[in-house]
Each structure stands twice: as C-alpha cells, then as structure tokens.
Amino acid sequence: MHACDKVALVTGAASGIGQALAVAYAQAGVAVVGGYLPGAPHDPAATSAKVEAAGGQCLMLPVDVTRAEQVEECASRAVAHFGRLDYAVANAGLLRQAALAEMSDAQWTEMIDVDLGGVMRVFRAAARHMADGGAMVAVSSIAGGVYGWEQHVHYSAAKAGVPGLCRAVAMELAPRGIRCNAVIPGLIETPQSLDPVNSLGPEGLSRAAAGIPLGRVGSAREIALLIRFLTSDDASYVTGQAVVADGGLTVRWPG
Numbered sequence: 001m002h003a004c005d006k007v008a009l010v011t012g013a014a015s016g017i018g019q020a021l022a023v024a025y026a027q028a029g030v031a032v033v034g035g036y037l038p039g040a041p042h043d044p045a046a047t048s049a050k051v052e053a054a055g056g057q058c059l060m061l062p063v064d065v066t067r068a069e070q071v072e073e074c075a076s077r078a079v080a081h082f083g084r085l086d087y088a089v090a091n092a093g094l095l096r097q098a099a100l101a102e103m104s105d106a107q108w109t110e111m112i113d114v115d116l117g118g119v120m121r122v123f124r125a126a127a128r129h130m131a132d133g134g135a136m137v138a139v140s141s142i143a144g145g146v147y148g149w150e151q152h153v154h155y156s157a158a159k160a161g162v163p164g165l166c167r168a169v170a171m172e173l174a175p176r177g178i179r180c181n182a183v184i185p186g187l188i189e190t191p192q193s194l195d196p197v198n199s200l201g202p203e204g205l206s207r208a209a210a211g212i213p214l215g216r217v218g219s220a221r222e223i224a225l226l227i228r229f230l231t232s233d234d235a236s237y238v239t240g241q242a243v244v245a246d247g248g249l250t251v252r253w254p255g
C-alpha cells in the first residue's frame with residue numbers, strides 16, 4: 001500500500017482526456033487509479049509513463065465500464081493500494097455513427113450501456129468506497145448535452161442523460177459532503193474526434209475550428225484541467241452543475 005493525500009479513479013485513462021487528466025492529477029500530487037478498456041488500441045503503459053514522468057503515482061487496471069464487477073474491483077483496489085478514494089471521474093465513452101432508421105437495438109443498447117450506464121456504475125462503486133467529502137465528475141458532450149447531432153441519436157441520448165444523473169447523485173450524496181458535476185466538452189482533439197468514420201476526423205475538425213469563437217478546437221488537457229478544478233477544493237461550493245468548455249461554440253450568435 002502507498003499512502004497518498006488524495007486518490008482519483010479515472011476511467012478511459014489510456015487515451016485522450018482520461019490520459020491528460022491522469023497527468024494533470026499527477027502534477028497536483030493526486031494518485032491515480034486509471035481504468036483502460038482491455039483490447040482497445042491504446043497502451044495503458046503510455047499513461048503510466050507520463051504520470052511517472054510528472055512525478056506521480058498511477059495504477060492502471062483493466063476496466064470495461066459495462067462490467068459492474070470490474071468497476072467495483074477498480075474502486076476497491078484504489079482503497080487497497082493507495083489507502084483511500086477521493087475523486088471518481090466517469091470519462092470512458094464510446095462514439096459511433098448510426099442513422100436512426102438503420103440503428104439496431106444492439107447498437108442503441110451498447111451505447112447507452114457504455115456512455116450512461118458506465119457513469120452510473122463508476123459513481124455507484126465510488127459511493128461505496130469513497131471517503132466523505134469527495135467529488136465526482138462525468139463527461140457529457142455538446143452532442144446531446146446542448147446540440148442535436150444527426151446520425152448520433154444514441155450517443156446524444158446517452159450524453160443528454162449524464163447531467164441529469166449527476167444532478168441526482170449530487171443531491172443524494174450532498175449529506176456526505178460529496179459533490180458531483182458534469183463537464184460538457186465541445187470539439188476536443190482526441191482519438192475519438194479524430195476518427196473520420198464515427199466523428200469529424202482531422203479535416204472535419206479543421207473546418208469546424210473556423211466556426212468556433214476562440215478559433216480552434218480544444219485540447220484534452222483543457223478539459224482535464226476543468227475536471228481537476230471541479231474535483232478540487234477550489235470548487236468546494238459547486239455541485240449538481242454541468243459546465244460547458246467549448247471555446248464559445250454554443251453561445252455564438254446565430255447571425
């Protein structure tokens with residue numbers, strides 16, 4: 001066991017926003033238990049190496065967020081290994097393109113199970129193992145969280161559900177001093193958005209940047225720093241909120 005001041009559980013930690021968050025936590029002296037999806041094309045050792053280079057501690061564990069026992073094991077291992085669990089970040093997510101008329105029930109169910117059910121499983125396990133006074137964050141999206149995105153009804157529905165789930169968790173766990181918030185990222189350059197089949201791809205992201213008031217897409221680190229802020233004591237009076245980080249995209253005047 002390695003005693004630490006604060007310990008965070010982060011799912012989807014082998015890539016993108018989750019990996020950037022593991023590094024951001026390491027830079028703030030927070031130990032990380034990072035979940036990675038077995039079989040996904042992301043090397044969890046890359047996250048461990050970056051965390052160690054930042055002077056932090058990291059335990060990477062195989063966690064499919066559709067598997068309750070794996071999520072539960074991850075939360076209990078956090079306590080067994082580091083002695084406590086303070087923060088839980090439900091970041092893992094799946095993005096698929098599917099036209100409504102062509103969508104199978106299996107496609108719908110898989111998406112809801114990962115992008116909404118996964119959040120519930122992470123928070124449920126955290127509620128069982130987390131110290132009072134902790135904090136939780138889930139990652140929604142401007143797709144569903146604000147906008148409608150054609151060909152992505154299942155993703156949008158799951159992401160729209162995330163802020164509602166967070167509000168209810170915030171109310172239920174407030175008596176324990178545990179806060180719960182959602183972040184709503186705009187267009188962020190990660191493996192997910194760089195996928196030209198299911199998302200915008202590199203060219204789509206460059207085109208979209210022109211319509212973003214800040215003139216660019218966001219980085220994984222910019223979302224990671226927002227999440228780190230929301231779990232930190234600097235956000236001690238913030239709970240039940242959904243915070244948009246999108247370079248001004250969703251408040252742009254439609255003229």
Ligand code: NAD
Nearest residue numbers: 012015016017037040064065092093141185187188190192
């Ligand atoms: P990403 O693809 O790099 O990260 C998603 C991670 O989730 C991957 O590591 C993947 O292996 C993991 N994952 C997928 N299914 C899983 C499962 N069943 N169990 C456990 N892990 C699983 O992309 P990202 O952009 O860093 O995504 C992080 C979160 O941000 C996701 O929830 C995504 O929907 C959300 N998001 C991203 C953007 C964007 O523009 N990139 C915008 C809004 C929201």
